[in-house]
Amino acid sequence: MTQVRHFGIAGDGAEVREARLRSDDLEMSVIGWGAVIRDLRPRHGEMAGRPLVLGLNRLADYEAHSPYFGAIVGRVANRIAGGRAPLDGTTIALSRNLADGNHLHGGVRGFSHRTWRIEDAGPRSVTLSLLSPDCEEGYPGAVAVRARYRLDGPKVVTDITATCEAPTFVNLAQHSYFNLDGGGDARTHLLQIASGRVTATDTHLIPTGEIIAVAGTPHDFSEPRPLVRPGKPAARHDINYCLAGAPRAEPADAARLTGAKSGLTLRLLTTEPGLQLYDGAHVDVPVPGLDGERYPAHSGLCLEPQRWPDAPNHAHFPTIVLRPGETYRQRTEFHFSW
Numbered sequence: 134m135t136q137v138r139h140f141g142i143a144g145d146g147a148e149v150r151e152a153r154l155r156s157d158d159l160e161m162s163v164i165g166w167g168a169v170i171r172d173l174r175p176r177h178g179e180m181a182g183r184p185l186v187l188g189l190n191r192l193a194d195y196e197a198h199s200p201y202f203g204a205i206v207g208r209v210a211n212r213i214a215g216g217r218a219p220l221d222g223t224t225i226a227l228s229r230n231l232a233d234g235n236h237l238h239g240g241v242r243g244f245s246h247r248t249w250r251i252e253d254a255g256p257r258s259v260t261l262s263l264l265s266p267d268c269e270e271g272y273p274g275a276v277a278v279r280a281r282y283r284l285d286g287p288k289v290v291t292d293i294t295a296t297c298e299a300p301t302f303v304n305l306a307q308h309s310y311f312n313l314d315g316g317g318d319a320r321t322h323l324l325q326i327a328s329g330r331v332t333a334t335d336t337h338l339i340p341t342g343e344i345i346a347v348a349g350t351p352h353d354f355s356e357p358r359p360l361v362r363p364g365k366p367a368a369r370h371d372i373n374y375c376l377a378g379a380p381r382a383e384p385a386d387a388a389r390l391t392g393a394k395s396g397l398t399l400r401l402l403t404t405e406p407g408l409q410l411y412d413g414a415h416v417d418v419p420v421p422g423l424d425g426e427r428y429p430a431h432s433g434l435c436l437e438p439q440r441w442p443d444a445p446n447h448a449h450f451p452t453i454v455l456r457p458g459e460t461y462r463q464r465t466e467f468h469f470s471w
Contacts, residue, residue, distance in 0.1 A: 137254050140164050141192025147248035149192055152259040156284035159469065162188075166195055167204035167245040168261045168280045170309050172423055173289065178471035180395050183315040184423040185469070187416075187433040194420045196246075201308040204245035205280055205293065206238040208265060208272050209453060210306035211373070211409060211442035214339045218445035220273070220454065221300055225445075227271035233337045238308075240270030244278065245308065258283040267299070274299030276455075287469045295461035303461045304440040304453040310413060310433030311399060313392030316426055319434040320360035320367070320412055321393040327386045328374040328408070329355055332441055332450075340443045340450075344375055357391065360412055360434070370412040370434075373442050377406040379451050380440070384464050388436050400468040403438035406451045411435040438465045 140151040149166045155176075162172040171188040175181055187202050189195050195202070216229035216236035228240035238245060249261040258281060265276040275298045283290045295303045312319045331352060333343040347353045351368030361367050376387055384402035388410075391398045401408075411434065418428040426432075444450040455461050 137251060140166070143192065143248050144196055145248070149248055150251050152251055152254040154257055154259060154282070154284050156257050156286055158287040159284050159289065161282070161284060161289065163259050163261070163282055164192075165249045165251055165261060166192060167247065168249045168263070169195065170203035170282065170289075170307075173309075175397070175469065175471060178397065180313070180315060180392075180397050180471060185311060185313055185397070187310040187312065187428055188423045189418070190421065190423070198418050198420055200416055200418075201238060201245050203309045205305055206308050207244040207278070207303065207305040208239045208270065208276060209236075209302050209304045210238055210308075210437065210439045211304070212237050212339055214443050214446055216271070218302065220302070220445065225271060225273060225302075235337060235339060243270065244305070249280070252279075257285070272301055274301040276301060276303060278305070289467040291463075291465045291467075293461075293463045295455065296459070297455050297457060300454060300456045302445060302453045303455040304444065305461070305463060306409065306437040306439040307465055308435060308437055310416070310435055311390060312433045313390060313397045313399060314394040316432070317394070318361070318431045320431050322434065323357040323359055323391040323393065324354050324410075325357040325389045326354040326374050326408065326410065327388065328376050329353065330375040332373045332375060332407075334372060338371055340373070340441070340447060342447045342449070357389065359393065369414060370410050371414070372410060373439070374408045374410065375406070375441065376403075376408055380404050380406055380463070384466050387438065390436065395471070397469065397471045400470070401436055401438070401465070402468070403465040404463055405438035405440060405465065407439045407441045409435065409437035409439055409442070411437065438463065
């Protein structure tokens with residue numbers, strides 16, 4: 134049976150609960166704070182009982198130290214230049230939570246730092262909801278969000294929906310850090326991405342508006358290879374791959390990741406038109422994680438399904454405007470095999 138238990142009291146006084154799910158192949162823990170996938174483990178194979186994601190043990194650790202571990206980030210994932218975005222003839226001013234004056238992952242207290250309500254929990258699924266009020270972090274219009282995580286054998290299926298009361302922006306991303314070897318440098322994993330184009334960025338990781346091909350560059354993952362290539366300088370990976378020109382009706386292949394030691398493979402499918410690859414370069418968590426593991430730089434990597442970053446400031450990017458009467462929808466599937 135599903136276990137739903139008290140996990141902690143957030144800084145704003147809200148109770149955070151944890152749901153534990155199980156299928157024949159996987160065990161997963163989800164907490165209400167940030168709708169975080171806190172733990173995910175296979176039940177058989179070489180990696181049985183070992184975590185596949187980076188997670189923490191206490192709510193206080195998440196609040197103080199988590200670099201978005203396992204969270205749903207938003208109201209808008211990724212960056213918005215200068216925290217300013219045009220909408221229906223008006224410039225929207227958003228919170229600027231980066232030192233360079235840009236807006237990241239919904240601001241100072243985005244969806245990843247809010248307490249979601251566990252609406253329903255069964256043996257293999259959990260549904261969480263959140264109401265984001267009008268003007269939160271500068272965003273116009275109240276937004277109601279619902280996220281459902283479901284275990285289907287060796288798959289984690291994520292469905293996210295959102296509706297609004299006034300025109301606004303919505304772009305959500307599941308932000309788990311994966312390490313399929315149970316520890317060590319995740320850049321040794323073999324990665325393949327179903328796109329040969331990225332949104333070019335400036336030195337602050339803000340898109341320039343140009344979409345460029347990456348064939349033959351360190352960002353070329355058209356064939357499976359490690360992020361760190363033997364005999365070559367390590368490249369920085371924090372960039373959006375262009376999977377499609379608009380959200381798709383059904384999930385399609387986006388990436389394949391394989392542990393260098395374990396051989397365990399993650400196949401990621403999504404409806405989203407973009408996928409952010411982040412190599413975990415800035416991870417440096419001063420408290421123990423799952424099973425007492427320490428998490429230095431590159432201890433996990435992110436494959437974040439999303440719409441393209443800074444979209445409101447680039448008319449040719451897939452839109453992230455949501456209007457009353459419309460429903461934002463995302464389905465992302467994580468298929469594991471061993």
